[in-house]
Amino acid sequence: MLRGHLNDIFIFMAVVDAGSFVAGGRAMGMSRSAAAKAVMRLEDRIGARLLNRTTRTLSVTDEGRVFYERGLQVLASVEEAEASMARNGGTPRGILRLTVPDAFGRVVVLPLIEKYVATWPELQVEVSFTDRLTDIVEEGFDLAIRIGTTMPDTRLVSRVVASYGAILCASPAYLSNHGEPQTIDDLAAHDGLIFSSRNQRQGWRLRTEGGPWIKAPVRSRLRFDSAEALRHCAVAGLGIALLPDFLIANDLGAGRLRKILPGFKADQVKIVTIYPNKRLLEARVRRFIDLVVEQLGS
Known part of the structure; x- marks a missing residue:
């Protein structure tokens, strides 16, 4: 029955x-x-x-x-039971459910997923590309990859696996129309493009080499929960953005964006893996985290 x-x-x-x-x-x-x-x-x-x-x-x-x-x-428990039986061989099986940031996921994580499924043919992968902060336990995800987010939730384990540089940038058209800031204080007179998700809002901290961190004064009329939307608006000349270098490398090379305040450094952008706190981590999750660390950690 x-x-x-x-x-x-x-x-x-x-x-x-x-x-x-x-x-x-x-x-x-x-x-x-x-x-x-x-x-x-x-x-x-x-x-x-x-x-x-x-x-x-x-x-x-x-x-x-x-x-x-x-x-x-229930399905997760069944899959964990199966994974525990296969743990001696460590062969990833079942369905790996991931949630990853939209732009970072498509640019950086997707090639890793392609490599992963090619290596382990018994594995299936389901991916949610979103910058929204998800409750991975309630929504049934095995693993989240997030940018600059650590989780105080005791149900979760977070691990920094890589870091990227962040660059303050704007389009040549915006700088031509509004002038180029020469000091951190000058940013107060400019339009900032800010990442904002739920009750978390991006802050800008800058410093010279070896100097103290200074919180930049930022005014913003446009706030998004999508890094790709911020990049698009920056290229369109709608303001100044602080974006990870992997996302805007092509735009900088093509001249669509220009680095501003080059004498200042911004905080590193940390890449974090987040997963439920379990005594035994399934092979499909553990092996994928190992791949992320191997490919991005350097």
């Missing part, structure tokens, strides 16, 4: 993932009507509606979202 109950749960999750009974049933090798009946059995058993159904749409109820998240935890 328990196996049948679990099967109904997995069918419900497949329907949610696919967005319809037809596609969800197909993913589980069954018809639309069989998938719908499985979800109805599940709803009857737990005494709650999990899906709102109309002739055209299918949506998840609040109870359905909670149940789906619990289902992810």
Whole structure:
């Protein structure tokens, strides 16, 4: 009986993932009507509606979202059990669920993922490219890669794996229209393009070689939770941005952006891996962290 109950749960999750009974049933090798009946059995058993159904749409109820998240935890436990049996060989298996920053993920992490799946054919990878700070435990991620973010959450482990230089830059058109700042205090008269996510806002600290850190006065009309959006606006001449060098190297080389206040250095941009605090770390997660450190640590 328990196996049948679990099967109904997995069918419900497949329907949610696919967005319809037809596609969800197909993913589980069954018809639309069989998938719908499985979800109805599940709803009857737990005494709650999990899906709102109309002739055209299918949506998840609040109870359905909670149940789906619990289902992810069940799957994670099953995958961890499988991984523990394979730990002697250390072969990554199952699904590696990652959340990575949008621009950094596409430019830097994606080539690592391509190398990883080529090395381990039994592995699947699901990636969310977003600059939004996610709750990786609640949302079912194995690993997050973040820029400059450490996590005080005791459920999580954070590890700095690499650092990049940050560069204060603006487009030639912006500097022609507004003048080029010569001192840190001059920045107060300019438009800053600031990274801001939830209640975290980027601050600018600069210093000369060996000098003390100075907090730059920054006014900003434009704030984004996307580094790529900041880069785009800087190239478009909308203000001054402080961006990691990997993101703007091509723009600097092509003259679309210019480094300003070259006598000052900014804080290093730290790349951090964040993952749930577990006694045993699955091979698929551990091996990917090793690859990130190997490729980016230098």
